Amino acid sequence: MITKRPLFYWVKTSNWKLQILLLVLIAIGVFTRVFPLEMQKRIVNQAIGLGKVDLLFLYCGLYLAAVLLASGIKFVINVIQTRLGQQTLARMRKELYAHILTLPMGFFRRTSSGMVVSSLVTEVVSAGEMVGQAIAVPVNNILLLLAFTGYMFYLNPLLAGLSLLIYPLILFSVPALQRRANMENKNRVDATRTMSSKIGETISGIHEVHGNGSYHIENRRFGEMADLLYRIRVRWNVYRYAIKVLNNLFQNMGPFILFIVGGYLAISGRFNLGALVAFLSAYEKLYDPWKELMDYYQTYQDASVSYRRLMEYFDDQPEFALAPLDRPPYHLAASVHVRDLSFSVAPRVHLLQKVSFDLKPGESMALVGFSGSGKSTLVHCIGQLYRYTGGSIQIGGREVHELTKQDLVRNAGIVAQTPYIFDGTIRENLLYACQAIDDPEDEEARSRLPSLDEMIEVIQQVGLFVDVLRFGLNTVIGEEEGQELHEKLIRMRYRFQSEFGEVLADDIEFFDIKKYMLYSSVAANLTFGTALRQAFNPEYLSINDYFLWFLDKVDLKGPLLELGRDATLQTMDILGNIEPDDLFFEQSPMEPDEFEEYKELSQRLASSGIDELTGGDKAMLLRLSLRFEVGKHMTGELHPELQDALVRARKQFRDQVQADHPDAFSFYRMSSYLPTLSILDNILFGRARTDLPGAQERIAQSLMQLLIEEDLLERIVEIGMDFRVGPKGDRLSGGQRQKLAIARTFLKNSPLLILDEATSALDNASQKRIQRVLETRWKGKSTIIAVAHRLDTIRNYDKIAVMKAGRIVEMGAFDELLERKGILYELVHGVKADV
Amino acid sequence: MSSSTESRQTSRELKDNLQLLMHLPMLTGLPMEPLKLLAYLCRRQVFRPGQIIFQEEDLDPNAYLIISGKAQLMLEHPRELKLIEIGELELVGGLSLFCEMKRIYTLKALTEVVTLTLSREKFQKTLEQYPDIGPRIFEATARSIIRWETHFVREHLSRCTECRERMGIPPT
Secondary structure (H helix, E strand, O other), rough: HHHOOOOOHHHHHHOHHHHHHHHHHHHHHHHHHHHHHHHHHHHHHHHHHHHHHHHHHEEEEEEEHOOOOOHHHHHHHHHHHHHHHHHHHHHHHHHHHHHHOOOHHHHOOOOOOOHHHHHHHHHHOOOOOOOOHHHHHHHHHHHHHHHHHHHHHHOOOOHHHHHHHHHHHHHOOOOHHHHHHHHHHHHHHHHHHHHHHHHHHHHHHHHHHHHHOOHHHHHHHHHHEEEEEHHHHHHHHHHHHHEEEHHHHHHHHHHHHHHHHHHHHHOOOOOOOOHHHHHHHHHHHHHHHHHHHHHHHHHHHHHHHHHHHHHEEEEEEOOOOOOOOOOOOOOOOOOOOEEEEEEEEEEEEEEEEEEEEEOOOOOOEEEEEEOOHHHHHHHHHHOOOOOOOOOOOEOOEEHHHOHHHHHHHHHEEEEEEOOOOOOHHHHHHHHHHHHHHHHHOHHHHHOOOHHHHHHHHHHHOOOOOHHHHHHHHHHOOOOOOOOHHHHHHHHHHHHHHHHHHHOOOEEEEOOOOOOOOOOOOHHHHHHHHHOOOOHHOOOOOOHHHHHHHHHHHHOHHHHHHHHHHHHHHHHHHOOOOOOHHHHHHOOOOHHHHHHHHHHHHHHHHHHHHHHHHHHHHHHHHHHHHOOOOOOOOOOOOOHHHHHHHHHHHHHHHHHHHHHHHOOOOOOOOOOOOOOOOOOHHHHHEEEEOOOOHHHHHHHHHHHHHHHHHOOOHHHHHHHOOEOOHHHHHHOOOOHHHHHHHHHHOOOOHHHHHHHEEOOOOHHHHEEEEEEEHHHHEEEOOEEEEEOOOOOOOOOOOEEEEEEEEOOOEEEEEEHHHHHEEEEEEEEHHHOOOOO | OOHHHHHHHHHHOOOOOOEEEEOOOOOOOOOOOOOOOOOOOHHEEEEOOOOOOEEOOOOEEEEEEEEEEEEEEEOOOOEEEEEEEOOOOOOOOHHOOOOEEEOOOEEEEEOOOEEEEHHHHHHHHHHOOOOOOOHHHHHHHHHHHHHHHHHHHHHHHHHHHHHHHHHOOOOO
């Protein structure tokens, strides 16, 4: 298991070809570092000393070659190290992630998701990168140290011995100082913390300070702390500088010994000048590998500590094997036999006790009881989400304990109480459970995935059809969808206006050339058309010279710049001091990713008038005002006079553009398709009002019949399937998420269906609808175990088990239990509400 | 900020919203910044006469402050029962801002009703931005629940022994 591996396992299993290549390069590298020293000696002694120019050129050439080679090799070594480190990091992340996903549910109850995120994102980094250096750095630096000292001894053993004497001194004194510095640092942190809490306290109680006029008391208390912190900080810094100075001193002491001893030896003729120069270089070069080794030791310590902590944290066993190794997954008959089942989370804390029941394939059972009675726990045990601690559960005659995950997911579908929807399209979420069963690489498996018709059928069953239709209607379709669809939409537009135009007049703002449209943007209001050339797209209009010229001509530029300024300042007034969530931009013409840019602009606006802005800044203001929608945006205000002016300019714009750029726009006309607008807007030839709750539903209902007649219903639902639900499905409502979760389980068509309060987030009508589907389509085909949260849905189940305190206290058919006048009777006739 | 720039910086609708929210008991004493954010995040909605604003048993994540019009609070189960009428400046469904819950009654527009609507998601995202205001709002909310409970105890408890005992009042 990954968590049992020591850090060095990753070194051992890293890419050995690269590691060996690295070692070879290091060996060459060490040579290229020592070689120039020898050249130095020869340049001084033989070339300069003897005055031989040819030797000077030769040795200098060799020197240069060695230096170039050394740099080249160093670069390659770094590249290889990085590769090794990053490879290992990726491997560690992938394996750890795979391991974490299989950990038991209990683990995730005591672990925050933030912890898992930081572990995988940041904490593995030091360990992973460590592996890249694990062999190369120590080997390289030790070899370098040996080579340099060896060379020094080769030049002069006495001098070498003397100059190396300093190192033990460093080894002794620096760590001692470091310990003191660390201690002072700890004191500093403590003192800072005390001071912070004192400040916090005083500020929170400031009314008391003002009330009592006790300023001097507070100042005295704070003063004491500030003084203490002052003393600690001085000591801490003194130690830190002492270490620095000492390090430097030792570093510079070396040459001193060299000069005094070496100089004396040279003068007395026992040591030549070239050797002295080479010795000096060697000595100075000693420092780098030494320092790198020290650093390496530190990183190694840090990395191994954090690695150990990380692995200990996730050191838990998965409760079930993922897939069978020696056989294909089972196809089980969906009989369920539970005998004396118990589940304890701690000694004598039993969540389930002595639970027994039998279900034949196709039978259905509802679990009822007060919350906390163990209903969910029971279905979690059956669905392998918990590992039961006693007794037995058999599905199709096989013990659930011994089944692998693949066996179970093939035979059982589970809808969780609070289902989770992942980022992606509706279609991807629908197929999530089906795809999990099969290997995605397997061509044949992919062909077994449900067809579009099957998907549409289940979304109808769960009552998600109209929602998906609406998503489809709100989609802007691309060119590739083709002429034929466009024509159909235009045909629908005429029919819609004649059949529903009056009924829905309040819900829709139709495109009307004489009126300002409150639910369309300023750009759409002014151009009253959609651009055919990119330069005339709404987003580019603010930098389109022709358009700017026109705005000037009709005196609209000034007012629109002011609108943009107001929108900018107001948005910043509200959102400027926080880190706004994307959701906060719904009612502002500003996009979340433009926030920082406009924040800077708002600072410039504070000090200068609009006229003083640069052209780029003005374009930014115009961009906002052209997006502004009266019915939607809260920051900025478009006065009726300006609305009228825009309507007046509309006609001028059309005439002008038709004369100057006839191919730039497709103007809103009943008879033409409007690209860049959604399917819905195209059919409506207008916009649905957003402030009227229910308007969208009423429109969708009216459209349904027309869509069927034009044979477009399925096509548009299919487009709606590609709607992206957002992270955690947050673009869906709670009910839509639950319906989607039920649909994805229904689609799996598994012999055993487990529903854990699957309809709790749904309104009454949707609940009844799904109950009806269960009773008509699933009953008899699949075995159903449902945790019920309402008593009016359980009447038609074959068996009803009433749970209390982890036990089944009553079991039988609905009428039978009512006749018995036991607990179910009490539940039904006593507390009417939720059970 | 001087008042002249203030007026330029805030649109009329935003100012109106702010005024409305400031006087809600649930939001009393909040600093200006989060109040402004909430005022900005509210939406105005128009309901037609007879339209259901929310329905008993529905999961509706919104709180509604009625700006104009009248609405009927009613029960539909086990049989239809009219409760009180809700009018201007009354807040309905404020508790849905805190957690997902089913409506325990239906609210139906009697006239055209304009509401200031705030969704739980937006409210909770505001709390994330201004965590300090959470405790204040909880306190104000708890206070109004206590006030309501006290009222309830005084009005009804003499008639219901079980209720009295549940509330910790000894039987008479």
